[in-house]
Amino acid sequence: DLVIAQIDAMLDQTATPRDRLLGIGVALQGIVNADTGRHLWSPALSITDVNLARPIRQRFGVDVVMANDAVAVALSLVAAEPALAQGLSATIMVGHGVGMGVVVDGEPRWGADAGSEIGHVKLAPDGPQCRCGQRGCIEAHLADYALYRDARTFLDLPPAASQQPSEAQMALLRERALGGDPRLEQLFRQAGRALAEAVAATISVLRPHHVILAGPGLQAFEMMRHAY
Numbered sequence: 001d002l003v004i005a006q007i008d009a010m011l012d013q014t015a016t017p018r019d020r021l022l023g024i025g026v027a028l029q030g031i032v033n034a035d036t037g038r039h040l041w042s043p044a045l046s047i048t049d050v051n052l053a054r055p056i057r058q059r060f061g062v063d064v065v066m067a068n069d070a071v072a073v074a075l076s077l078v079a080a081e082p083a084l085a086q087g088l089s090a091t092i093m094v095g096h097g098v099g100m101g102v103v104v105d106g107e108p109r110w111g112a113d114a115g116s117e118i119g120h121v122k123l124a125p126d127g128p129q130c131r132c133g134q135r136g137c138i139e140a141h142l143a144d145y146a147l148y149r150d151a152r153t154f155l156d157l158p159p160a161a162s163q164q165p166s167e168a169q170m171a172l173l174r175e176r177a178l179g180g181d182p183r184l185e186q187l188f189r190q191a192g193r194a195l196a197e198a199v200a201a202t203i204s205v206l207r208p209h210h211v212i213l214a215g216p217g218l219q220a221f222e223m224m225r226h227a228y
Helices: 002-013 053-060 069-080 144-151 167-178 182-206 216-224
Strands: 023-028 031-033 038-041 063-068 088-094 098-104 107-109 210-214
Touching: 002 053, 023 053, 023 069, 031 063, 053 063, 063 069, 069 088, 069 098, 069 107, 069 210, 088 182, 088 216, 098 182, 144 167, 144 182, 144 216, 167 182, 167 216, 182 210, 182 216, 210 216
Parallel strands: 023 063, 088 210
Antiparallel strands: 031 038, 088 098, 098 107
């Protein structure tokens, strides 16, 4: 119901007639079945194994395509910049989590349904807790929820809904870090090193022609740059 309401609101805001609607694409973190439109698991949702495409298709009467969000972003970047469609492009998404979409000659490869789980490459077996249940993943040092969680151990910050901070909460965290708090500066340095490891692993394994960094987490890149 929430997704349908958001689509309705977007159509109203853009004054798009319903009969002009050709199709709907849904990008979702985690694992989706692109063929059936079922969402199997997502860190963004509390429900699992649900057909999200069917009710949206019934409501709007058009085809609904679902994809992992990192794959969708990778495809959109390649479509916007033709040079990226030559050879292998790896787009690393940083924000809610850390994922990767791989596109070869303009077509998605290696996990069109789930993307590449670059965020769950381990940096240290005894590192911070990751949302996947393991410890020491790249994501556990770099994703929004990890940065906000760790910052709350030494700062008085409001709790995040379902452990996922909002854009406003992350903006506040960046503002506090820019204010010169050395503990936050150290937190973003660790994030920069984790991002560097994600890029290094991608280059070592895939030998891509292009590596693209994307996502809302990159709004803090200037604080990560030196360590990166």
